[in-house]
Amino acid sequence: MNLRPFLRDDLTDLTPYHVGQPPHRVKADANESPFDLPPEIRHELTEAIAQLQFNRYPDPSSDLLRAQLCEQLRVDKAEIVVGNGSDELIGNFMLAFRKPEACVSFPTPTFSMFGILAQVAQIEAVGLPLDDRFDLDPAAWKAHLDAHVINLVFLSYPNNPTGTNFSTDAIREILARPDTLVLLDEAYYEFSGHSLMTERERYPNLVITRTFSKAYGLAGLRVGYVVAHPEIVDELNKVRLPYNLNRFSQLAATLLLKRPDRLAQHLQLIRSERERVFNALKAIEGIYPFPTDANFILFRTDSPAPDVFQRLLDHGVLVRNLDRPGPLKNCLRITIGTPEDNEMFLAGLRG
Numbered sequence: 113m114n115l116r117p118f119l120r121d122d123l124t125d126l127t128p129y130h131v132g133q134p135p136h137r138v139k140a141d142a143n144e145s146p147f148d149l150p151p152e153i154r155h156e157l158t159e160a161i162a163q164l165q166f167n168r169y170p171d172p173s174s175d176l177l178r179a180q181l182c183e184q185l186r187v188d189k190a191e192i193v194v195g196n197g198s199d200e201l202i203g204n205f206m207l208a209f210r211k212p213e214a215c216v217s218f219p220t221p222t223f224s225m226f227g228i229l230a231q232v233a234q235i236e237a238v239g240l241p242l243d244d245r246f247d248l249d250p251a252a253w254k255a256h257l258d259a260h261v262i263n264l265v266f267l268s269y270p271n272n273p274t275g276t277n278f279s280t281d282a283i284r285e286i287l288a289r290p291d292t293l294v295l296l297d298e299a300y301y302e303f304s305g306h307s308l309m310t311e312r313e314r315y316p317n318l319v320i321t322r323t324f325s326k327a328y329g330l331a332g333l334r335v336g337y338v339v340a341h342p343e344i345v346d347e348l349n350k351v352r353l354p355y356n357l358n359r360f361s362q363l364a365a366t367l368l369l370k371r372p373d374r375l376a377q378h379l380q381l382i383r384s385e386r387e388r389v390f391n392a393l394k395a396i397e398g399i400y401p402f403p404t405d406a407n408f409i410l411f412r413t414d415s416p417a418p419d420v421f422q423r424l425l426d427h428g429v430l431v432r433n434l435d436r437p438g439p440l441k442n443c444l445r446i447t448i449g450t451p452e453d454n455e456m457f458l459a460g461l462r463g
């Protein structure tokens with residue numbers, strides 16, 4: 113069959129999302145948690161499976177999970193949507209607000225899905241370079257947004273892969289614009305402790321996404337959520353697929369939310385390891401780590417990044433090679449793991 117006439121020209125240069133997984137002992141390439149589900153929750157889940165009705169569709173609105181989130185976040189149920197990972201919700205947001213005159217904007221470098229999902233949704237997308245401290249340049253943002261009638265702005269806070277939290281004044285300047293909706297992706301919020309959640313009353317155009325994939329250690333079950341004004345939530349629900357979150361994931365996330373003590377312990381360990389690894393990196397000749405608020409560290413090397421990547425892999429440690437011309441030249445990203453994981457990484461780097 114000749115598929116050519118059916119193909120979308122605008123997707124010709126898009127390659128399906130793929131991350132290589134060569135054999136490794138330490139997985140430090142995707143900002144996941146090194147801690148799997150605690151045995152008590154695993155046990156509770158196993159028991160609950162016995163009662164789950166696999167032949168019936170799950171609750172289409174994930175009511176129990178949303179109720180639990182509302183209690184924790186002190187927001188109304190009408191302000192929450194849950195999704196099959198926050199990726200899905202970012203995509204839903206693009207679909208819900210795509211209009212011919214809309215422009216998607218994000219800083220660069222940032223989370224690659226913002227650009228990919230905009231391309232898939234056929235919206236004009238523009239990346240604005242971060243300044244040399246990896247912060248937003250307010251004048252450049254103002255000039256860019258002024259040139260468009262409808263703006264959809266995507267900010268990862270803290271930013272992946274730089275690890276930085278943008279200046280709140282710069283974000284507020286964007287939020288104050290009546291022509292702009294801002295999706296603030298707080299996937300790494302738990303590690304930074306900084307959020308703009310309380311600003312939602314002042315800025316109804318602020319849409320916050322969070323995920324269970326990082327601090328909560330539930331990447332394998334794909335659960336994310338949006339907190340936004342009910343009118344925005346209504347629009348998201350129009351494009352969200354029914355039953356988007358399966359029964360098992362709804363249950364696991366609900367159970368995890370009831371165990372904040374576990375999360376706090378893990379966060380404390382990751383934060384102290386982050387500081388230890390950062391200082392150790394600084395002490396290695398030819399390695400330059402960037403300050404971070406997330407569970408990963410971006411670092412530049414004097415040696416070519418592909419060589420460093422391979423040396424680490426030979427040592428059993430898989431990191432992300434972000435090397436490309438521009439601000440990420442010779443840069444790699446390491447996800448903070450257990451103290452043992454981090455030691456292996458540092459030993460591999462010291463060679």
Ligand SMILES: Cc1ncc(COP(=O)(O)O)c(C=O)c1O
Pocket residue numbers: 142143196197198199200223268272297299322323324325331334335336
């Ligand atoms: C900034 C950012 N947002 C969202 C995600 C994906 O989250 P989820 O697993 O909830 O789709 C990631 C994953 O790396 C990320 O870095």
